[in-house]
Amino acid sequence: MNPDSLSRTSDWSGLRVVVAGFGVSGYAAADNLTFLGAQVTALDESLTDRRREQAELLESLGATVRLGEGATATLPEDVDLVVTSPGWKPTSPLLAQAAARDVAVWGEVELAWRLREVDPRTGRPAPWLAVTGTNGKTTTVQMLAAMLRAAGLRSVAAGNVGLPLTEVVMDPRTHDQPYDVVAVELSSFQLHYVHSVAVESAAVLNVAEDHLDWYPSMREYAADKGRIYAGVERACVYNVADPVTEQLVRDAEVTEGARAIGFTLGTPGVGMLGVVDDVLCDRAFIDERQTSALELCTLGDLYSPAPHYVADALAAAALARSHGVPAEAVREALRTFRPDGHRIATVATYDDVAWVDDSKATNPPAALASLQAYDPVVWVAGGQAKGAGFDDLVTRVRERLRGVVLLGQDAAVVREALRRHAPDVPVIEVESDETPLMEAVVAAAGSLARPGDTVLLAPGCASKDQFDDYAARGDAFAAAVHRRGGGRP
Structure with missing residues (x-):
């Protein structure tokens, strides 16, 4: 069976599908494909209790599940389609075999796009407003969803954050209460495996060095980010301060009539959103844009005035405004929005030293954005650099640095950059075998900090060399800070 023409109304029975990877999106894909009647084989190397439970449930529904070492080494015979988890490289053995046999490879996002249901109120599926970028995706998408809801629209944040998209489009409750619009976060890995997705409006927040352990070069990484603009109907939102994002818009094949909309931390030109004095304003989606701008909110309305947070708010507002959300709803959403934990979160302030957890800053550009919001700062950095340089x-940021505390397997990468470009900045490296690790990190940072300083955990690296994830790293930091301060806020 040829899967290219399949949609929500197609007969999926008899389609032989391999689901590669059994994480959140993989399980959602396998579950819904089984429901549709496809012959599903799900493969994953992991043997966790959670995987076993999911496997038992899927097998009871008629799917085949193979878990454990070697389960993903060989592509089964007679396969019509592979639905891959986003982290799988195209060079992985299973996907390489699929390519050699000319078997179609989709991501879960592509599958979800094809499974969208027509809304009887509009005669078309609920539109998607999509966001990608090296940093800020989750915050921007959550802001966007808040703006849409403030406008009275039924919406949800999904994709790389929140629910898998196949769950969103296949939720039986949406048949009676369809979503009006979906706010979608997409990673470069997810975008690599889309083919027919064409969203209503899309934003690329920024493109900076990241995931070079997955991509051969920045060129391929940027190209995957740019796939989000393909077929856009209304607005391609780009970052005026990042020329790569604007070039991606120029290179995109969009629907006739789609507009290029910039966002900037400076005064906006015509067709942009930006900042004038302390006011975030829209000079793109008003009739009088040639001569004036519409106030959306003030910097004082925002949770943080940090430049990267303001940029995220502008990008979210651009997407919301492209969908017709009024300025009042944008303001209401931004006034009440609070980012998820471990994003520029002040843990405590004592002895006139602020301790801030930005553990979500898992690459150098994210760490840079965070560091630029504080001066002077004691920087806590290190972990898995993923091939990035510092x-x-x-x-x-060297003029801002009071000192640096390093940890993790790639601490030397950061240390060498400091030696080359900031040799006078004091550096303390905490050895991996120190126990408890974060107690030693916080003690070292405290020894460097002076009244008026900020101690900032913005590692610029991934966390899984020493922690389960960035959240566990941030939690350990916060707990150590509170112990050091005797529980004082």
Whole structure:
């Protein structure tokens, strides 16, 4: 069976599908494909209790599940379609075999796009407003969803954050209460495996060095980010300060009539959103844009005035405004919005030293954005660098640095950048075998900090060399800070 023409109304029975990877999106894909009647084989190397429970449930519904070492080494015979988890490289053995046999490979996002249901009120499926970028995706999508809900629209944040998209489009409750619009976060990995997705409006927040352990070069990484603009109907939102994002818009094949909309931390030109004095304003979605701008909110309305947070708010507002959300709803949403934990979260302030957890800053550009919001700062950095370098970051923030505390397997990468570009900044490296690790990190940072300083956990690296994830790293930091302060806020 040829899967290219399949949609929500197609007969999926008899389609032979391999689901590669059994994480959140993989399980959602396998579950819904089984429901549709496809012959599903799900493969994963993991043997956790959670995987076993999910496997038992799927097998009771008629799917085949293979778990454990070697389960993903060989593509089964007679396969019509592979639905892959986003983290799988195209060079992985299973996907390479699929390519050699000319078997179609989709991601879960592509599957969800094809399974959308027509809304009887509009005669078309609920539109998607999509966001990608090296940093800020989750915050922006959550802001966007808040704006849509403030406008009275039924919406949800989904994709790389929140619910898997197949769950959103296949939820039986949506048949009676369809979503008006979906706010979608997409990673470069997810975008690599989309083919027919064409969203209403899309934003690329930024493109900076990341995931070079997955991509051969920045060129391929940026190209995958740019796939989000393909077929856009209304607005391609780009970052005026990041020329790569604007070039991706120029290169995109969009629907006739789609507009390029910039966002900037400076005064906006015509067709942009930006900041004038302390006011976030829209000069793109008003009739009088040639001569004036519409106030959306003030910096004082925002949870944080940090530049990267303001940029995220502008990008979310651009997408919301492209969908017709009124300025009052944008303001209401931004006034009440609070980002998820471990994003520029102040843990405590004592002895006139602020301790801030930005553990979500898992690459150098994210760490740079966070560091630029504080001065002077004791920087806590290190972990898994994923092939990234720190020379540019250190060069740009060295005048802000009171000192640096390093941890993790790639601490040397950061240390060498500091040695080259900020040799006078004190550096303390905490050895991995120190127990408890974060107690030692916080003690070292405290020894460097002076009244008026900020101690900032913005590692610029992934966390799984020493922690389960970035949240566990941030939690450990916060707990150690509170113990050091005797429980004082």
